[in-house]
Amino acid sequence: MAEALEGSLAEMLTWLAPRLPLDNAVPAWPPDVFALCAELIRASGAYVRVVELRPAGVAPLLDMDWLETRLGAAPHRTEPDAHAGTAWAATARTLGRAWRESLAAVMHPTNGPPDEFRPPEPIQQAWALLAEGGEIRVTELRPGASLKEEQRALATDIVRALVLLVAVADEACVGIGLQREGQDNFIRFSDFWLHKYKRGESLCQRISRSKLRVLPKQHTPQRGMTLRSLTHNLALLPRTDVRCVWLPPASGGRQAAARLERINLLLLPWPSRVSARDFDMHIGGEGMLPSIAPPFASSNTRGSPVPLAAMVAWSSFEPT
Numbered sequence: 001m002a003e004a005l006e007g008s009l010a011e012m013l014t015w016l017a018p019r020l021p022l023d024n025a026v027p028a029w030p031p032d033v034f035a036l037c038a039e040l041i042r043a044s045g046a047y048v049r050v051v052e053l054r055p056a057g058v059a060p061l062l063d064m065d066w067l068e069t070r071l072g073a074a075p076h077r078t079e080p081d082a083h084a085g086t087a088w089a090a091t092a093r094t095l096g097r098a099w100r101e102s103l104a105a106v107m108h109p110t111n112g113p114p115d116e117f118r119p120p121e122p123i124q125q126a127w128a129l130l131a132e133g134g135e136i137r138v139t140e141l142r143p144g145a146s147l148k149e150e151q152r153a154l155a156t157d158i159v160r161a162l163v164l165l166v167a168v169a170d171e172a173c174v175g176i177g178l179q180r181e182g183q184d185n186f187i188r189f190s191d192f193w194l195h196k197y198k199r200g201e202s203l204c205q206r207i208s209r210s211k212l213r214v215l216p217k218q219h220t221p222q223r224g225m226t227l228r229s230l231t232h233n234l235a236l237l238p239r240t241d242v243r244c245v246w247l248p249p250a251s252g253g254r255q256a257a258a259r260l261e262r263i264n265l266l267l268l269p270w271p272s273r274v275s276a277r278d279f280d281m282h283i284g285g286e287g288m289l290p291s292i293a294p295p296f297a298s299s300n301t302r303g304s305p306v307p308l309a310a311m312v313a314w315s316s317f318e319p320t
Contacts, residue, residue, distance in 0.1 A: 007137065007138065008134060008135050008136060008137055008138070009040065009130060009133060009134050009135070009136050009137070009138060009141075009158065010131075010134030010135065012039075012040065012043070012138050013036055013040075013130070013134075015211075016035075016036055016039060016207060016211055016212060017032070017036060017206050017207050019206060020032075020036075020206050025118060025124065025127075026118070026119055026123055026124050026126075026127035027205075027206060028103065028112075028113035028114075028117040028118070028119065029112060029113055029204075029205050029206070030096075030099060030100075030103075030168075030169040030170075030172040030173055030234075031169065031173065031190075031202075031203035031204050031205070031214045031234060032204050032205055032206045032207060033123075033127075033165055033168075033169045034165075034166055034169035034170060034173075034214055034231075034234050034236070035204050035207050035212045035213075035214045035236060036207070036212075037162045037165040037166045037169070038166050038214075038227060038231075038234075038236040039212055039236060039238070040138065040141065040162055041141075041159075041162050041163065041166060041227055041230075042227045042236060042238070043138060044138050044139060044141035044142045045141075045142040045143065046141040046142055046143070046159045046162065046163075047163075047225070047226065047227045047229075047230060048143055048225055049143055049159055049163075050163060050225075050230065051225060063160070066157075066160060067088070067091055067122070067164075070125070070129075070157065070160075071122040071125040071126055071161075071164075088164075088167075089167070092164060092167035092168045092171055093171045095120055095122055095123060095164075095168045095171070096167070096168045096169070096170070096171025096172040096173075096174075097171065097172070098120045099119045099120055099123060099168065099169075099172040100171075100172040100173075100174070100184075100186055102117075102119070102120070103117065103119075103172075103186050104184040104185045104186040105185075107185040107186060107189050108185060108189070109185055109188035109189055109192060110189065110192050111189065112189065112193070112205055123165065123168060126161040126164050126165050126168075127161070127165065129157055129158055129161040130158060130161060130162075132154070133154050133155070133157070133158045136151070136154060136155055136158060140155050141155055141158060141159055141162075163230070166230060166231065167230065167231075169234065170230075170231040170232060170233050170234050171232075171233070172186075173190075173203075173216075173233045173234050174232075174233055175187055175233075176190050176203070176216050176233055176234070177190070177191075177194065177203075177215070177216025177246055177248055178216070178248060178249060190203060193205070194215075194216075194246060199245070200245040200246045200247065201213060201215075201243070201244065201245055201246075202214055202215065202237075203215065203216070203234070210239060211239055212236065212237070212238060212239065213236075213237040213239075213244065214234055214235065214236060214237070215234075215235050215237060215244065215246045216233065216234065216235070216246055217231065217232070217233060217234060217235035218249075220232050
């Protein structure tokens with residue numbers, strides 16, 4: 001993976017999906033698009049650019065005019081003082097819904113998307129940007145990369161396209177993995193593919209589980225800023241020695257819960273060592289966040305850490 005990260009965008013995508021050349025049409029299956037684009041955002045660290053401040057004279061990353069002029073998308077316009085992310089998210093939601101509905105109309109519960117299927121045009125245009133910038137190095141997508149003006153503009157367009165494709169693919173997968181009644185053929189096929197064919201290990205069709213996995217998710221972190229903060233329905237799992245399997249939520253209410261004799265929880269305290277001397281009291285001064293009133297505590301690295309009393313604790317309880 002380190003070798004792929006040091007290479008170009010085209011080289012990394014070819015490494016992740018050898019059967020999917022970059023100049024081909026955008027993959028029809030949303031989890032495949034999500035996996036490729038989310039991994040590029042994660043590996044490069046470009047996800048933090050979603051919240052970057054707008055430099056003077058430069059359009060913000062979530063630029064509505066860019067959606068319209070570069071991709072031909074009909075963006076959702078909001079009040080002038082509304083955050084750009086609100087309209088951007090609404091546009092991604094609309095594109096994702098259109099992708100999902102068009103796929104469900106041509107899919108069979110046990111067959112994937114037809115080879116001739118094409119997602120909505122703005123999604124194809126966003127994917128085409130990846131081919132246009134295929135020579136850009138993955139490391140050049142990260143914030144603060146040293147680039148010439150022309151390269152910087154192209155790199156920003158690529159990051160915009162990656163963020164949009166991740167968001168649209170995520171929105172196309174609303175309800176995936178939940179196995180509810182009355183779902184469309186998109187969900188029926190995803191359940192078949194995930195549980196019958198992939199043994200609960202990945203939703204991807206064209207990407208090997210030895211490189212990347214995509215699974216459903218039901219929780220979006222409300223603190224911090226990582227790739228996980230950007231999605232509601234899909235989770236990216238880079239390759240690991242740990243075998244991860246998606247188990248759908250139990251249905252049947254209390255009767256189903258009563259059949260579960262016990263539930264085991266693995267609790268991992270973090271950090272593993274904490275000392276009282278790792279914290280200082282700050283009264284105020286230059287550089288403080290305006291939303292935090294003094295006094296407040298911050299961490300430092302002084303002192304000899306003392307291990308927590310319990311490194312790993314197992315807890316079992318009877319469901320109620």
